Amino acid sequence: MGVELTMPDLGNLSERRQPLECRVALVSNDRDLSHNWVDALNTTAAQHENPFGLCFEAVTVPAIESRLREDERLQAVIIDAGSCRDELKSAETLSDHMHKLRSQLNVFLVAQDSFLSEEGGAPASLRKRFDELFDRREGNFNHMFRLVQAFIARRASTPFADTLKEYVFSARDAWHTPGHSGGDSLRNSPWVGDFYRFMGEHVFNTDLSVSVQVLDSLLEPHSVIQEAQDLAAQVFGARHTFFLTNGTSTANKVVIQQILGGGGKIIVDQACHKSVHHAIVMNRIEPVYLKSTLHPQFGIYGPVCRTDIEKALDAHPDAALLVITSCTYDGLRYDLKPIIDYAHERGVKVLIDEAWYAHGYFHNELRPTALECGADYVTQSSHKMLSAFSQASMVHVQDPDFDEFRFRENLNMYASTSPQYSMIASLDVARKQMSMEGFGRLRSCLKMVETLRREVDATGVFRALTCDDLIPAPLAKDNISLDPTKVTIDVTASGYSGKEIQVKLFDHFGIQVEKTTYNTVTVLVTLGSTESKLLRLVHALKQLAKHPRKRSHVGTARQLPEFTHLNCLPADAYFSETEELPLMDNGVAAEKKLVGRTCADEIVPYPPGIPVLVPGQEISPQIVQFLQQLLQGQNSTEIHGLIFRSDEPMIRVMKEPVGSSGDGAAKSGKAKKRK
Template sequence: MTSSTIPILQAILSHLRSQPVGFHVPGHKMGRGLSGELGSWLGAAGRLDLTEIPGLDDLHAPTGAIREAQRLAADAFGAEETFFLINGSTAGNIAMVMAACSQNDTILVPRNLHKSVIHGLVLARALPAFYRPTVHPEFGIAGGVTVAEVERAVQEHPEAKALLITSPTYHGICSDLEAIGEVVHRAGMMLLVDEAHGAHFAFHERLPKTAMESGADLAVQSTHKLLGSLTQSSMLHVQGARVDRVRLRKRLQLMQSTSPSYLLMASLDCARHQMVTEGREMLERALAAAAAGAARLRDMHPLQLLDADDPLKWTIGVTGLGLSGTEAYDWLHGAGRMTLELSDPYNVLAVLSYADGPRQVERLLTALSKLPASGQPLAVPTAVEPPVGKRAIHLYEAFDLPSETVPLREAAGRVSAEMVIPYPPGIPLLMPGEEWTEDMVEYVEQLRAAGVRFSGAEDSAINTVQVIRRSAVSLIDWKE
């Protein structure tokens, strides 16, 4: 088959053309039984929601249309082999960690890792050794990772099986994956890349190099985030001999439903087809509009635009207007009638994609130009090096042990049962299994007084925190 075919969609359509009467699941029977509302919104798409029946292949042991679609995706995205994911990059990150690590194996991970990587560490019962990303001095967000920091981490933990890195970041900042790959591979480790925000990179030369092009062993991409597949559909790419493919397939089976959605899989197939046939042209239009818009935005004082590696990610600093990012986001969502991707105390993030062009950029600029100035500029973030918790017990043990709620003031000396992540920069101060100290309690109190938001913790106001029960901690015999 050639790249102009769409094997999964074609297999579904060929099945439907045979006008079958279905005595199989799903129970809505090719859309016929869907509720009126859902049926009318989904329309013909309800008919595509099929299951593993003859001709439609099997995601977990593909020999037909799915195998072909994955092969075409591997060609398009520059991998040796590609796996379709119907549980997002979340499933891909977990499978990557579990493919690389067995119990008590060490893996180098960035301090600002995505939650799914933590869950991978817990399920693999692996030991994280953290390295730190840079913090952007003007925008206060986590940035890329330097090669020097990777060299330090590799030297400190030569026993590590792999290094996992997030590149690009949510804000479109990339690390030098080629140089990092050289360091990691020289040390006999695998390079795993959480490339959730980089699925579009393969399709335009003005976008950063992909992880596969840069020599990564495994890379996971949220096709649904920056390309046109349906939400929850992603891809995992692999190349080279370092990754045990049989082990990887088994881990993927652990993470994925035995009833994968054909709508999601067909959407991955179609997104790949769209990029191969017209992706460059669509991206050219979006990139041209983004470049022209960015030039204008840079003149819209006092707004500030982050110079990201991905020109389709606009992190816009709004503190010069006397507004917090969250206030700006809320104003844009209400009066501006547009919804941006996210906000933090200083910035908002607008995501552009191949589906955007001059009209959308114009609307965004118009709304940004109307943001109401509100008094004195707010203090800009200062790039302080925040403290990080000291590990008291293994992450995976901390996940299992009974916890209790204590007031923040009484947390010193206790072991955290949760993540405490000030945003920005989104780098956790504490992970499960790390110890609260007096200094950390004080630091968190200062951040709270400054209005910083927290994520990861049960009580997002951090009046109280979750800690492991003393009786449970004392039973653990932990050695660093």
């Protein structure tokens, strides 16, 4: 009784099967020093415990760039600054260049002690550029080896995931929530035991209660969760990072409430994620909507024109926050730095929804990221492109005016008090993976993209769209770029619609794509993409290309009707007394009833998920006709926000006061109790 029950560490079995090899490059033009040190360090590595497989090698300054670009196993660089100040400056320049190519590498400086003195002129940023300093006269190679190993071990650590694993293997009896008690409620059940066996043991025994104090608290972290978040901030280049287990939807709401809780003005892309629109309602915010651009040939919505953003910032000096989505669902990325700088010059904070771009920081061809461009807040869906579980997200912060206490309170208003611990662990592990092998993984992804694009074009029927293909004409001068991991394929020449190709790929080849438009399908190349999956996708497309349909059934893009105007704050409309009006109702009759009324809900066709109406917006004839067209025909579009009564689509609008012939309540801004 009372004996500590522990299990052996089984978490590194895969590492034992595949021994690690971490290469450390000593960059020096001093041949004697570099070879002497490399020989001594490799001898030391052979004599000591070396779990990461550290292997030291000499590299000249001219050769280091190719190694950075090609060697995925390179984990650290030691730069010899020589013996004069000019060479130190060169070392700093080289370190900065390395960071642009491989942001995650540990970098060490070899110098003389004179550089550390004020007379030596060592810059104040020395410690920011280099993880550790070594004197050129160093003779204790045991100590140097251990220091390099310790820095790599720090990056490779997963403090929360390791603690969770250790707790599970300690096999404690659970007299706390959740009720399945580590799966015991299901394991031997004749009715649901099959679900336990299907899901696996660890899905249940890692699903624990906040009562387990050794696992820290997501809402008030002080130990392993805080340590994991600090590591994530360091890896992603933020001042602070926060984990969330209910998605980037919650992350956006928390940040917006942080800046505009209680009201104020926000400048926002009309095509932003619906969570932003929800936050506008919840915090009684006044939105200034920016019009998205449409590519008429493919029905793809792109970024907002930079000039429109700048005009909005100039016209609304009282705005507190600018919200931009980069990259978009289709992979289009803003040239963010000039936009962020323009906003900051006017005292406006910037939130970048980077839900689809959590991987961007880990390969030089995908940078700069929003944080590198100066964004105050960045939200990322770690599950979309990285290896985290669904709903696992992060918020990265570098706002110089950041109030951490208030942020935690805002976060606590939205976060569950019963977080999923396996989801937190997946964030910890996803961060480790990107830190240790993100560059190599993404390098493989980009090679797959090249192959996929080449083979798609070779079919002569399907075509992989380029950045130039996807950028609408109004954005031609905005320096928009494309995330290559989103591959959009034009299917027009096949004679089938994007939806029909999606169904054929699924039914006949067992392939599920990410999204479609009327004449495109989009696939994601992620860390989980494999050569075998690529082979099967290419084979499927080649087979489909052999049998094009002679008579095309591909439709044309339906452009979103123009945004009308707001009759009141979105919150006033959403929480007002309302009535429901039919959308179809013989077409013309419905139009007469709806036109001029104020919508109380967000009406969003999906895809692409861009609102046609937001709460408080006046309904126009074009909007009614557009929505009616989407619901007609065999390929009707899913529309969020409609209410169906006996299969009849209805729109909730602000109720008119008795005796009014117009939408007086809406236009006066008087909000009554919600129906």
